Amino acid sequence: MVTCWDVIIIGAGSAGLAALREVSKETDKVLIINAGQYGTTCARVGCMPSKVLIESARALHDCNKLQGFGIPGGQQIVADIPAMLRHVRDLRDHFVSGTLQATEGLGERSIAGRAKLLGPDTVEVAGQTYRARRIIIASGSRPVMPAAWQELGERVWTTDTLFEQQDLPPRVAVIGLGPIGLEMAQAMAYLGVQVHAFDKSHTIAGISDPQVEKALRSSLEKDFSIHTGVDVRLTQQGEGVRVEAGDLSVDVDRVLVAVGRRPNIDRLNLECLGVPLDDHGMPPFDPATTQIADLPIYIAGDVNHHAPILHEAADEGYIAAHNALADAPTAFPRRTPMGIVFIEPGVAFIGQRFAELEPDALIGEASFATQGRAVAAQRNEGLMRIYARGSDAVLIGAEMCVPAAEHMAHLLGLAISEGLTVRQVLRMPFYHPVLEEGLRSALRKIMKQIPCDDTDLARCGEFRIQALD
């Protein structure tokens, strides 16, 4: 006789652990099954180690600014890259250990192994069968590595192997200029690696606003070369790799392949569920409930490819858990979309993208080239574009490459989530001198495009304490 669990969770990553946390509040009859390494993509090979490397690389790069502040000797500072990579792994291990606690002490309720579905209420792991009232699939994703490049062996990295390196070679190519590709390209360039960056798309960082993309590109190209709209061919060249893209041919020591991540669905046997799968093998599911069709199965986190970033994965784990415990699923309103690329100037997009705007959308922009605080901090570069709609200028989105973009993104994220108008945001206090005054400039440019009552501080004229052009 087989035990019937209340919930089986497949995957102990960010989404699975979020689900476990919520399910455990209601029942002990929860089983979590994980294939491969524990510790979450975020903590082990994603957000956290990348951010430590970025912070370290930026600290070195900032030494170049010391002279401008009246501090000599900054240019002589050189990184001990093996020590830096050890630091990345030390902190990585620290963050991973935090996530491991979530499954410690679960005993028989936690199984290491590869789960295979036998039906909508049955899972097999290593020949053993487990039944549950509800199943949550949260098996995550893995980096894409084209088959043709696999034979290059250790010459090609993904984020699964990058942070394991003991040192960095003199020349690296980065293929794929989404968030992780750009972040690592800039970090390695800051560390003195000669970086050549490639993407088959014509844009970088996922930016859809051509003006923002152009501003970013001109900032980044100070530190590494960028080749877009190209198909890349990699061939072994001695100990390294020859990268050919159109007319260009460049020899590098290693290649970081950052062309995306693939959902871990291929060995789940989703075919057994009796629902149609799409060309990628993905079953139909509702992002508001995470439910697959009308089955007692929920799919959460990177594996569903809906919004493969940590805070969305955590939300989906939460949603899946609640619905797995409920008689009928609840549709949760999802959050305003937000993306951040942790480079300098920082990239962020919130809400509606430029590419999605109606022709009559209002646009306000601000350059940070002469923004007062940015000048004082030697961070004066970049462009912010904010989008609004209607005669009351409701904020709907933004794209930007600016200093402190991650903070600007959250301020605008709140405004857009709450459906605030430009005027409402302009009624808040903007201190001086802060980078948010740049954001205010962009909002004021929208304000000038709509009718306005003068007896309102939102209309208060921009007082010009900033560097001259």
Added chain:
Amino acid sequence: MVTCWDVIIIGAGSAGLAALREVSKETDKVLIINAGQYGTTCARVGCMPSKVLIESARALHDCNKLQGFGIPGGQQIVADIPAMLRHVRDLRDHFVSGTLQATEGLGERSIAGRAKLLGPDTVEVAGQTYRARRIIIASGSRPVMPAAWQELGERVWTTDTLFEQQDLPPRVAVIGLGPIGLEMAQAMAYLGVQVHAFDKSHTIAGISDPQVEKALRSSLEKDFSIHTGVDVRLTQQGEGVRVEAGDLSVDVDRVLVAVGRRPNIDRLNLECLGVPLDDHGMPPFDPATTQIADLPIYIAGDVNHHAPILHEAADEGYIAAHNALADAPTAFPRRTPMGIVFIEPGVAFIGQRFAELEPDALIGEASFATQGRAVAAQRNEGLMRIYARGSDAVLIGAEMCVPAAEHMAHLLGLAISEGLTVRQVLRMPFYHPVLEEGLRSALRKIMKQIPCDDTDLARCGEFRIQALD
């Protein structure tokens, strides 16, 4: 026959120039009179030079963190302080030149000289009389220097003289630990100056929340000594100054006196207006209109001592201008109060202060000691406390000393200005890994204190990707 101007503005500082800008949209018959240096307190001796010095000092201090990132040699970096101070003045001059443009080309409509009121529509400058339908007083403020200390001559500085120094001596006392005192104390300490800091108050940075104040003090005391609740006695000691405070006696080379700023009203002859003046010689005025009593006179900026910070001065200049041009004054709703002290960890307060809370206020707090991103950036210190009220937890205020406080302050400033609830803010996206996740932790602690519907992502449990305690 005397020309009658539409508006006379006394003072070409931040408030006066904001007023000039607005008035000039409606009339050319505006006269601006300025005593002493042009260039605004903000650009010449306030916000801007202080921020340049702070950014420079912080850049040096951050070199101490390089080792922790795997970058050797940071401790050997030493500032060229004369070069740094030249850089401060160079950028200061750059910012000042921006403000000077505002009065260029005004010809006879701009007068350098000291204005004296002869009545509610008459001003005298250098024996010449000028009449106007309306007058805007925006004569600013100046640093307080107690008479007993003036005889110490060049041994005592204010912010009027600090940025003119060619070098910094080995030992400096700072008297007064409000924003500017603390900012300069930390900056000089970062630059290797032995700093001793004093305040007659028992708290520092204007923080009213004892827990935040305690957290800040323990951070700051790593770099300089802090003595509060003491009266200070200064006496000449050779080329330097002996500072005595209670049992303590310490000899320093120079003393920065930062005990506040005094409104420049003493030579305006406000007595002639026929309205009662308070003990400080200040006439009654309405902050919502800036109007003095029912006179055709408006008082804006630092001179009215209402909210002597730049963005409020700019607002008041705007309000004064609009009302000076109107038949009847309009009461403008003022902005949510906000204060920022640009130190590390940064201090900010927004909205209602801890000291003003009702006993049943809800409080949520978050330490940044183990916050994931703060750890990655080696900025993991500080405490945030957020205040809310009622069963729906409307945000009403916050006090904090945390990394990126200036950015947190603006996010909370928007929420508080718009009267948002904690739940509304928790519905926005919080990316990962960002410092705003610390702010979210504080909000979630408030959320736990109120009744809540589970089918709401605002309640989504905190997913723990952070360093361990």
